[in-house]
Amino acid sequence: MGDKKRIYLFDTTLRDGEQSPGVSLNVEEKLEIAGQLARLGVDVIEAGFPIASPGDFAAVKTIAENIKGPVIAGLCRATRGDIDRTWEAVKGAESPRIHTFLATSDIHLKYKLQKSREEVLLQAVEAVKYARRFCSDVEFSAEDASRSDLDFLAQVIEAVIEAGAGVVNLPDTVGYAVPEEYGYFIRSVMERVPNIDRAIVSVHCHNDLGMAVANSLAAICNGARQVECAVNGIGERAGNASLEEIIMALYTRQAFYDKEININYNEIYRSSRLVSSLTGMEVQANKAIVGKNAFLHESGIHQDGVLKERSTYEIMSPELIGISSSNLVLGKHSGRHAFKERLEELGYRLGDEELEKAFLDFKELADKKKEVTNDDLEALVKDKVWAIPERFTLNYLQICSGTSIVPTATVKLAIEKMVFEAASTGDGPVDAACHAVDKITDIYGKMHEFKINAVSSGKDALGEVISRIEIGGKIYNGRGLSTDIIEASVKSYINAINKYYYEKHRAMA
């Protein structure tokens, strides 16, 4: 089983992370994130749950066929149909893994699976044996392990290792455990399973009590060698253990943990920015490692200390995780080299054509603003990263609104070089404009969430609108940018409609 000090990082941003309410990534977005995870150097990428939908299947297959380096895993229930579909999706990978799971806690057995312990034991073993027919790398997860009866859990784990599972995962599925208890739990399972040395023990912790990272680290201290986590800690409910926090805890406190990981530290910040912009899930300012405030010092005594010696108040260097300490100010006199370099520092690698378009947008903005900040730049290029072929583009918008009139909007959209016009009323100016868009596109979206962010400060600030629109039962994230908030909102709505159109027509092609 190799060096016992080596900890394997299993990233589930694209599977459990995508289970965050409201997040839905398309194939291109998932591929982009998977590429960044490979640059970061994670050991395993869990690319999705192939049986869940044709889109998820396509994403896992595309990642498996295109991303080299990490193991590519697909998750499946303990059934033949799920396993077949997962193997179809991952088999093109350099190193494929089938990850199958079945709950072991009495609560799940009684209410959800409605099966006896004997039936579950048999099903787990059969699933692993069946998966091993296709793939030499099989992981088994005992869902809700931390609330399972220890003797029964140990029996299942021993049996699935005997059946061929090389990785056995003991998740804290509902984030119920606390660190001392979870560490002891991992040790106790390992002591009870006689063949445990034939497998790698993995952990997968949820953050319901805010302890996912602490629990994962406690498990590592007690013998776990694979840790499942997600960029920015996204995931079902309160999320998963945060990948960047685990990495930096192991690095910064190496003398305490005495473990080894194989990661490109300076890709951490880029990974965080990319996941945040593609999922639309903002990182809270005080989030450890990657939050906006994580390396800022506000109070005089701290500033004085840092000026005299950084280590007085900094336990990590921002440069290590890829946060720029660049002293280049970007403005209207900047050229393509500085522009491209700053974008790469922020995690955006654009193709030549997209880069040129972004550069022209940057120059346009630099004409209006003295200094273009990193936030402005990100706002400009997110559009290019999120880029999909746009069927509908906003050509003209006129709003008539006030305190005592019914808001009315006139919209013109360009569709394949032709321009179509419609007018509508609504509950407000944005609502009126979206109704007018619906009339032209014949696609009817329902607004679920609508967030306006001022990208930078001042009267010339760019406004960014992120919306979550439901179309045909699925949520699409839309994004629009303008110095005019209503225009940004309408652009965001049209962006979501374009995503829906693109997905629908690509599936039919």
Ligand SMILES: CC(=O)SCCNC(=O)CCNC(=O)[C@H](O)C(C)(C)COP(=O)(O)OP(=O)(O)OC[C@H]1O[C@@H](n2cnc3c(N)ncnc32)[C@H](O)[C@@H]1OP(=O)(O)O
């Ligand atoms: C802890 C976790 O994160 S687990 C992963 C969660 N991820 C997902 O659920 C992915 C998205 N899910 C989906 O798209 C759908 O739920 C599907 C396609 C997987 C299944 O859809 P449906 O067939 O309509 O079933 P539905 O989701 O309503 O119910 C789940 C069924 O799977 C069963 N099941 C649950 N877990 C397992 C398992 N590990 N192995 C086998 N069967 C299971 C349930 O008992 C239930 O069976 P029943 O229909 O006989 O009662």
Ligand SMILES: CC(C)C(=O)C(=O)O
């Ligand atoms: C299926 C497993 C790995 C899981 O996501 C959980 O238990 O939370």
